[in-house]
Amino acid sequence: xxxxxxxxxxxxxxxxxxxxxxxxxxxxxxxxxxxxxxxxxxxxxxxxxxxxxxxxxxxxxxxxxxxxxxxxxxxxxxxxxxxxxxxxxxxxxxxxxxxxxxxxxxxxxxxxxxxxxxxxxxxxxxxxxxxxxxxxxxxxxxxxxxxxxxxxxxxxxxxxxxxxxxxxxxxxxxxxxxxxxxxxxxxxxxxxxxxxxxxxxxxxxxxxxxxxxxxxxxxxxxxxxxxxxxxxxxxxxxxxxxxxxxxxxxxxxxxxxxxxxxxxxxxxxxxxxxxxxxxxxxxxxxxxxxxxxxxxxxxxxxxxxxxxxxxxxxxxxxxxxxxxxxxxxxxxxxxxxxxxxxxxxxxxxxxxxxxxxxxxxxxxxxxxxxxxxxxxxxxxxxxxxxxxxxxxxxxxxxxxxxxxx
Amino acid sequence: xxxxxxxxxxxxxxxxxxxxxxxxxxxxxxxxxxxxxxxxxxxxxxxxxxxxxxxxxxxxxxxxxxxxxxxxxxxxxxxxxxxxxxxxxxxxxxxxxxxxxxxxxxxxxxxxxxxxxxxxxxxxxxxxxxxxxxxxxxxxxxxxxxxxxxxxxxxxxxxxxxxxxxxxxxxxxxxxxxxxxxxxxxxxxxxxxxxxxxxxxxxxxxxxxxxxxxxxxxxxxxxxxxxxxxxxxxxxxxxxxxxxxxxxxxxxxxxxxxxxxxxxxxxxxxxxxxxxxxxxxxxxxxxxxxxxxxxxxxxxxxxxxxxxxxxxxxxxxxxxxxxxxxxxxxxxxxxxxxxxxxxxxxxxxxxxxxxxxxxxxxxxxxxxxxxxxxxxxxxxxxxxxxxxxxxxxxxxxxxxxxxxx
Ligand SMILES: NC(=O)c1ccc[n+]([C@@H]2O[C@H](COP(=O)([O-])OP(=O)(O)OC[C@H]3O[C@@H](n4cnc5c(N)ncnc54)[C@H](O)[C@@H]3O)[C@@H](O)[C@H]2O)c1
Ligand SMILES: NC(=O)c1ccc[n+]([C@@H]2O[C@H](COP(=O)([O-])OP(=O)(O)OC[C@H]3O[C@@H](n4cnc5c(N)ncnc54)[C@H](O)[C@@H]3O)[C@@H](O)[C@H]2O)c1
Numbered sequence: 167x168x169x170x171x172x173x174x175x176x177x178x179x180x181x182x183x184x185x186x187x188x189x190x191x192x193x194x195x196x197x198x199x200x201x202x203x204x205x206x207x208x209x210x211x212x213x214x215x216x217x218x219x220x221x222x223x224x225x226x227x228x229x230x231x232x233x234x235x236x237x238x239x240x241x242x243x244x245x246x247x248x249x250x251x252x253x254x255x256x257x258x259x260x261x262x263x264x265x266x267x268x269x270x271x272x273x274x275x276x277x278x279x280x281x282x283x284x285x286x287x288x289x290x291x292x293x294x295x296x297x298x299x300x301x302x303x304x305x306x307x308x309x310x311x312x313x314x315x316x317x318x319x320x321x322x323x324x325x326x327x328x329x330x331x332x333x334x335x336x337x338x339x340x341x342x343x344x345x346x347x348x349x350x351x352x353x354x355x356x357x358x359x360x361x362x363x364x365x366x367x368x369x370x371x372x373x374x375x376x377x378x379x380x381x382x383x384x385x386x387x388x389x390x391x392x393x394x395x396x397x398x399x400x401x402x403x404x405x406x407x408x409x410x411x412x413x414x415x416x417x418x419x420x421x422x423x424x425x426x427x428x429x430x431x432x433x434x435x436x437x438x439x440x441x442x443x444x445x446x447x448x449x450x451x452x453x454x455x456x457x458x459x460x461x462x463x464x465x466x467x468x469x470x471x472x473x474x475x476x477x478x479x480x481x482x483x484x485x486x487x488x489x490x491x492x493x494x495x496x497x498x499x500x501x502x503x504x505x506x507x508x509x510x511x512x513x514x515x516x517x518x519x520x521x522x523x524x525x526x527x528x529x530x531x532x533x534x535x536x537x538x539x540x541x542x543x544x545x546x547x548x549x550x551x552x553x554x555x556x557x558x559x560x561x562x563x564x565x566x567x568x569x570x571x
Numbered sequence: 572x573x574x575x576x577x578x579x580x581x582x583x584x585x586x587x588x589x590x591x592x593x594x595x596x597x598x599x600x601x602x603x604x605x606x607x608x609x610x611x612x613x614x615x616x617x618x619x620x621x622x623x624x625x626x627x628x629x630x631x632x633x634x635x636x637x638x639x640x641x642x643x644x645x646x647x648x649x650x651x652x653x654x655x656x657x658x659x660x661x662x663x664x665x666x667x668x669x670x671x672x673x674x675x676x677x678x679x680x681x682x683x684x685x686x687x688x689x690x691x692x693x694x695x696x697x698x699x700x701x702x703x704x705x706x707x708x709x710x711x712x713x714x715x716x717x718x719x720x721x722x723x724x725x726x727x728x729x730x731x732x733x734x735x736x737x738x739x740x741x742x743x744x745x746x747x748x749x750x751x752x753x754x755x756x757x758x759x760x761x762x763x764x765x766x767x768x769x770x771x772x773x774x775x776x777x778x779x780x781x782x783x784x785x786x787x788x789x790x791x792x793x794x795x796x797x798x799x800x801x802x803x804x805x806x807x808x809x810x811x812x813x814x815x816x817x818x819x820x821x822x823x824x825x826x827x828x829x830x831x832x833x834x835x836x837x838x839x840x841x842x843x844x845x846x847x848x849x850x851x852x853x854x855x856x857x858x859x860x861x862x863x864x865x866x867x868x869x870x871x872x873x874x875x876x877x878x879x880x881x882x883x884x885x886x887x888x889x890x891x892x893x894x895x896x897x898x899x900x901x902x903x904x905x906x907x908x909x910x911x912x913x914x915x916x917x918x919x920x921x922x923x924x925x926x927x928x929x930x931x932x933x934x935x936x937x938x939x940x941x942x943x944x945x946x947x948x949x950x951x952x953x954x955x956x957x958x959x960x961x962x963x964x965x966x967x968x969x970x971x972x973x974x975x976x
Pocket of ligand 2: 603605650672718
């Protein structure tokens with residue numbers, strides 16, 4: 167059954183391939199984006215490793231190839247509420263997929279200005295969407311992208327369930343009563359904190375206004391292209407590698423490809439959850455096809471397919487590519503080592519067949535990292551945003567000298 | 572030991588008497604306020620029952636009487652970050668008491684605009700304060716006013732502890748591990764939701780930047796004047812009675828005084844926690860005198876002294892005043908009846924001797940409600956902000972007719 171879907175943040179790394187995937191499936195897709203991610207590239211003087219095209223070119227190319235039209239509104243959903251409401255009233259979407267937040271933890275820690283931008287942008291974005299849905303009176307299914315990082319990674323060996331925890335609380339009479347609560351969060355950065363605030367916004371609007379909401383707690387996305395973005399070079403997806411926006415696995419791949427040391431922060435004992443971009447778009451599809459019932463609580467799924475220690479990933483990439491590993495100081499404030507046990511039964515039970523690292527990694531090295539290696543700006547690779555004043559950026563010694571030359 | 576204290580929101584109902592109390596004790600007090608509460612009075616065409624004076628007059632009067640100077644900056648802390656930081660750098664306070672938020676639940680539910688204002692104002696205000704403390708590098712003790720309403724009142728008979736809950740979570744191996752978490756929240760309005768977001772901000776900045784924070788979960792404040800505001804008519808404190816800002820007990824008192832029905836929302840089976848304004852200022856003093864240690868978690872105290880069913884309060888006020896009770900429809904979405912068992916051992920153990928309702932109520936009726944009854948605008952009494960479209964405002968039948976005439 168085809169639906170009308172608004173994709174907030176549809177020009178981004180996850181939003182663009184999701185828009186194409188949903189359009190390809192026959193849904194009517196409309197993108198809302200203020201292109202702030204491209205503006206931040208300008209601000210950081212960084213760029214996608216892959217040559218992404220302006221959104222107009224992307225949309226025209228897609229229409230040319232697929233004969234399908236994707237709509238677009240250039241709009242800041244955190245500050246242009248009246249316009250957002252108007253689009254909802256006019257377009258009457260069945261589903262809103264909400265990717266439109268500042269999503270880099272290091273960027274959120276870069277300076278007081280960045281902390282404040284991240285909180286202001288993300289909270290007002292999510293809250294405006296909720297308000298606008300209520301004010302429109304439409305029965306919209308909201309699908310939001312959260313992160314597994316809200317739980318923090320400090321507590322060794324904890325099983326991360328899908329969203330909720332049963333706890334016992336005591337009554338005055340000493341009786342134990344069972345209660346289902348949001349799994350307690352322990353966010354590791356200002357960015358992650360905004361996602362744990364988002365959870366409370368969703369919980370409240372679900373309770374007060376019966377909004378139907380799916381919150382996807384996503385792991386770290388790796389890979390670049392999907393079936394649709396591969397159809398034409400002009401549809402190519404974003405590949406971030408800079409110290410602020412590049413995520414760990416993609417950074418390793420590109421560092422190896424350009425002959426930069428593979429930089430492991432701290433001991434590399436951190437365990438993280440991963441998912442391939444192709445599986446991200448499949449999961450969004452599954453979430454749309456399985457909306458919550460009318461009176462259901464916020465549905466929370468863990469959107470990830472495998473967990474790995476950062477150090478093991480570095481070794482794997484090093485084996486494939488011959489790249490050398492450098493252990494650098496960790497600019498983040500986090501546990502040096504942790505275990506991670508994540509439940510992802512819900513997506514698996516709905517038919518997700520994950521792309522594993524072992525099958526996809528080599529392709530990523532040859533088809534993306536090496537292919538575009540000459541576009542890389544080495545000076546943008548180090549992770550320079552630190553969590554507190556006392557911490558040091560993650561720069562390999564060898565490169566520190568290069569930077570000084 | 573005298574401290575330098577900045578009082579954010581020092582022109583408000585709690586902030587003004589707190590500023591005077593702290594100044595009287597010998598602390599150096601500086602008020603920051605953007606006077607938004609007075610602007611909202613203009614917007615709502617409502618007014619304090621008591622004739623509050625402009626802040627300039629208040630401050631001059633205090634200097635005249637006490638020979639003590641209270642400083643003042645007119646500043647919006649949610650939007651004027653650079654100015655806020657500058658004041659911190661220049662004044663180097665030991666303590667910041669943070670009252671500066673939009674604090675009325677009905678106002679927060681009045682319209683999408685009000686919901687958005689409340690979220691934007693309160694979250695950015697709190698976050699800016701946290702950011703500015705970190706950026707200033709000062710060792711400041713932040714005392715924030717939260718609310719007991721974050722817990723919601725749905726769950727019958729729950730004992731509300733002071734902030735934290737011990738829960739058991741399961742490891743992969745099926746082992747149970749104990750963890751101390753923020754007591755799970757279940758806020759009853761957008762306003763209350765902002766306070767549960769605040770909690771996560773405090774938790775994060777305490778963890779990442781070791782900020783020392785006390786979060787006071789306050790009950791409903793009743794009463795008007797304190798020892799200091801009683802010293803001169805020009806120091807008189809605010810008394811809100813309108814449908815948006817008036818809190819339940821003060822509303823009952825003034826309704827009785829002006830011959831308006833005492834309006835109970837729903838059955839009146841709701842149990843709420845209360846504290847007298849004189850005890851509020853004492854609690855703030857105690858919080859300042861007992862700051863958290865350097866590496867301590869956010870300290871959370873329940874700032875309340877007694878709990879009552881709304882219906883019992885209405886009967887009590889009716890007995891004292893002869894006023895008639897009217898049961899009206901409840902504009903809020905909340906449990907019709909609830910129990911409430913609150914721990915407040917911490918303040919009691921630190922020497923608080925509460926003013927009880929039974930001793931203070933009559934004085935409030937004669938010295939405030941009846942004295943200023945002629946200032947009341949009856950058309951502002953009904954609670955007209957509803958929680959959802961399907962709900963009705965809380966207007967007594969008799970008055971509905973009056974309103975239509
Ligand atoms: N990439 C990952 O590894 C990852 C992992 C977990 C969760 N997520 C979440 O998935 C979502 C999408 O991530 P991404 O990697 O595609 O990020 P991205 O930055 O590439 O895309 C976000 C898009 O939203 C837009 N945007 C931001 N604020 C906006 C606003 N106020 N109004 C309109 N548009 C706005 C940006 O311009 C950008 O195009 C984010 O919420 C992120 O937190 C991503
Ligand atoms: N009054 C109660 O019964 C009660 C109960 C529980 C908790 N509280 C909490 O105590 C605090 C104080 O409550 P109150 O009754 O004194 O409220 P109030 O509205 O009378 O006072 C708040 C003051 O803060 C100022 N303010 C608001 N936003 C500001 C901003 N962005 N910049 C600068 N100043 C700003 C207002 O102008 C006002 O003077 C609030 O946080 C409230 O949530 C109050």
